[in-house]
Amino acid sequence: xxxxxxxxRRNRASQNxxxxxxxxxxxxTKAKAEKLIGKKVTFKTETGKSIIGEVKSxxxxxxxxRAVFERGIPGQGLGQKVVIE
Numbered sequence: 741x742x743x744x745x746x747x748x749r750r751n752r753a754s755q756n757x758x759x760x761x762x763x764x765x766x767x768x769t770k771a772k773a774e775k776l777i778g779k780k781v782t783f784k785t786e787t788g789k790s791i792i793g794e795v796k797s798x799x800x801x802x803x804x805x806r807a808v809f810e811r812g813i814p815g816q817g818l819g820q821k822v823v824i825e
Contacts, residue, residue: 741764741765741823741824741825742764742765742821742822742823742824743762743763743764743765743781743805743821743822743824744762744763744765744819744820744821744822745760745761745762745783745813745817745818745819745820745821745822746760746761746762746763746804746818747760747761747818748760748761748813748818749761749799749806757812757813758793758808758809758810758811758812758813759806759807759808759809760793760806760807760808760809760813761799761804761805761806762781762804762805762806762807762822762824763802763803763804764776764803764804764805764824767803768802768803769801769802769803770798770800770801770802770803772803773798773803773804773805774798776795776805776824777795777796777797777798777805778794778795779794779795779824779825780792780793780794780795780824780825781793781794781795781807781809781822781823781824781825782822782823782825783809783813783817783820783822784823785814785817786816791809791810791811791813792809792810793807793808793809793810794807794808795807795824796808807822
């Protein structure tokens with residue numbers, strides 16, 4: 741299953757580069773998104789390296805999820821695809 745990185749998890753003053761908000765195709769409700777909690781997320785960099793994360797919770801009512809990665813995702817990763825296993 742594939743998802744697209746929307747943005748960092750942030751507030752008015754700061755952002756956390758390890759926490760990402762991800763939208764997943766074919767998931768449009770909070771109930772469907774809750775089934776993905778605990779799954780692994782993989783982001784492939786341009787150099788071929790992988791950054792691994794885990795789905796921790798839902799975000800909002802439209803089916804987006806929050807994922808926490810082991811390292812920060814670079815700004816070029818916004819709008820890129822991730823693999824959810």
